[in-house]
Amino acid sequence: MSPTGKFTFKLVIYGAFLLYLVGDLFIWHGFLAGRMDAYLKPMPGPPGDNSERIAEVYGEPLTANQLNRRIAELGILRQPAVLDMGDGMTLTHELDVQKELAPRARYDLISSSLLRLKTRVNDLQLPNRNAEAAQAEKQIQSRFDGDREKYLEMLHGQKLTEEQLRQKIAARLKQTEQLYRATIKVADPTDEELKIYYNLIKDRLKTPDLRQTRHIFLSTLHKDDNQVKQAAEALLARLRTGESFERLAKSTSEDERTASAGGSLGWINPARTAETLDLDIASLPDNTPVLVKSKWGWHIMEASPLKKGRVPSYEEALPALKNAAQSLRRVQATGLYMDGLFEEAHLKNRIKNKQRH
Numbered sequence: 001m002s003p004t005g006k007f008t009f010k011l012v013i014y015g016a017f018l019l020y021l022v023g024d025l026f027i028w029h030g031f032l033a034g035r036m037d038a039y040l041k042p043m044p045g046p047p048g049d050n051s052e053r054i055a056e057v058y059g060e061p062l063t064a065n066q067l068n069r070r071i072a073e074l075g076i077l078r079q080p081a082v083l084d085m086g087d088g089m090t091l092t093h094e095l096d097v098q099k100e101l102a103p104r105a106r107y108d109l110i111s112s113s114l115l116r117l118k119t120r121v122n123d124l125q126l127p128n129r130n131a132e133a134a135q136a137e138k139q140i141q142s143r144f145d146g147d148r149e150k151y152l153e154m155l156h157g158q159k160l161t162e163e164q165l166r167q168k169i170a171a172r173l174k175q176t177e178q179l180y181r182a183t184i185k186v187a188d189p190t191d192e193e194l195k196i197y198y199n200l201i202k203d204r205l206k207t208p209d210l211r212q213t214r215h216i217f218l219s220t221l222h223k224d225d226n227q228v229k230q231a232a233e234a235l236l237a238r239l240r241t242g243e244s245f246e247r248l249a250k251s252t253s254e255d256e257r258t259a260s261a262g263g264s265l266g267w268i269n270p271a272r273t274a275e276t277l278d279l280d281i282a283s284l285p286d287n288t289p290v291l292v293k294s295k296w297g298w299h300i301m302e303a304s305p306l307k308k309g310r311v312p313s314y315e316e317a318l319p320a321l322k323n324a325a326q327s328l329r330r331v332q333a334t335g336l337y338m339d340g341l342f343e344e345a346h347l348k349n350r351i352k353n354k355q356r357h
Contacts, residue, residue: 060117062106070108075101115178195314208269211282213301214263215263216248232299270306284301284303286303
């Protein structure tokens with residue numbers, strides 16, 4: 001082919017391509033026009049949510065209603081500060097939830113959107129989670145004790161159908177898988193790092209003093225205290241003649257939770273029991289049943305010799321240390337991964353600048 005022919009051929013090809021672009025974008029609104037619209041036009045917000053848009057992540061809007069719901073969730077998780085004023089008086093300081101939690105809530109919403117969109121991009125590489133989602137939906141439905149109307153009413157309140165709920169659960173499961181795959185290659189901590197970690201926290205690993213305890217309980221609620229005490233003393237006398245503690249607890253104890261187990265309370269920390277139950281377990285004689293009074297009634301209590309608390313050795317604590325260190329590293333890896341998503345979306349500096357203002 002002559003040079004003129006080659007030039008003419010290329011001109012025809014380029015011209016045809018340009019005509020296709022013009023037709024796709026401006027005449028019949030084809031594939032490329034659809035892709036451009038999807039990229040450039042804002043996506044619709046959540047169904048029925050007409051509140052103000054506070055941010056957009058790759059065109060996906062985040063609304064004021066979503067932000068307020070997230071602030072409320074964080075507020076529930078946050079315990080109010082309690083100040084000890086002395087003389088038995090305390091002052092509960094209600095936190096300024098809106099002011100303190102709004103930046104955190106906004107960050108959480110943007111993080112969730114970034115992860116959701118990243119998961120959508122990698123959808124074909126992730127396993128199908130529809131079966132697990134259907135099972136989870138059944139478990140949610142079972143909480144309504146077979147009342148299907150009440151279950152559907154709950155879904156209606158969330159503006160969801162059953163199929164949409166399953167899709168939402170499957171999407172969340174895929175997001176979890178995406179995050180797991182992104183952070184699974186976390187290096188195991190070295191022995192040196194684990195030993196440093198052990199030395200830092202070993203005092204907090206100390207087990208408390210414990211006594212294995214059991215009781216026979218007689219309630220004084222709506223009863224004459226003296227009569228209940230006499231009944232307890234009669235039971236104590238039967239124990240001292242050799243009758244089985246376990247059998248007597250099963251047949252006479254009014255503590256339904258422990259009676260079937262022969263009155264066993266398990267291993268108890270005496271200091272904790274004194275604080276929470278107002279029972280002095282520490283002073284009980286070893287392996288000898290005695291009568292003890294509490295604000296609920298009379299107890300015949302028996303406790304084993306004290307098992308002193310101790311700090312576990314490095315070797316004993318090693319499995320738990322490895323799990324804790326691995327979990328900590330995974331949290332750090334998750335943070336770095338999310339930072340990377342923010343960088344990709346060019347959001348990180350903009351959020352920092354907005355928070356400064």
